[in-house]
Amino acid sequence: RRLSRDTTTHQPLAYLRLRRAIRNVIQHRDIEPGQTLPSERDLSQALGLSRVTVRKAISGLVEEGLLTQRHGAGTFVAERIIKPMSRLTSFTEDLRARGLHPRSEFFERSVGEVTPEESMALNLSPGVLVARLHRVRYAEDEPLAIERSVVPASVLPDPHEVHDSLYEALEKYNCRPVRALQRLRAVLLAARQARLLHVSAGSAGLHIERRGFLDDGRVVEFTTSWYRGDIYDFVAELQTD
Ligand code: GLP
Structure with missing residues (x-):
């Protein structure tokens, strides 16, 4: 009985361990974006693991968006940032998973009375105070996004507590969101936005x-x-009911 339990748990652990090990290699940039991963066969021989284990670890990382596969050409470390839409992650977490260092530059961190539009979006009564953050988000020196966040001041009384990650600040108050509704729309970036993001005016944005x-x-x-x-690529997993 014990033996059978060991054999059933052995496989899942091996593939999860390998998945973590490959993720570490990517995070430490031992393999750069665009570079090829050794083949499934080479990995399984070098590590003494079954091909099934290696394949499972790799396909998990493909789903996470850290690896991409091209038929006949092999497996690569992903170049674009692929964000799985079904997981509620922060900008900071998405970038760290890629071995990048996220950073924010703030235009604004303030507290003020909620505007009519914000009160609708946040479901707050008029007159309530909110914290506002307006920032450019970078990976190293490369600007990736402009973000404007509004949080009830009852949750985040001082927006200066947010240094790089809003979610880390919210976590301290046990107020990290557990669910989110997200709406994506294609836009052309206006001149000022494009300048901040180091792209030409009229470039495509999300x-x-x-x-x-x-x-x-x-x-x-x-x-x-x-x-x-x-x-950025936003990827959603779809299922039938
Ligand atoms: C993403 C989301 C934002 C969220 C942010 C939190 O960018 N689109 O809605 O506020 O992540 O990220 P961080 O904790 O790094 O500030």
């Missing part, structure tokens, strides 16, 4: 609105973002 909810249904963030269209 306009994203996210409303993040707490467990009890309260809206904890309303964020409008403009992502560079030349760098």
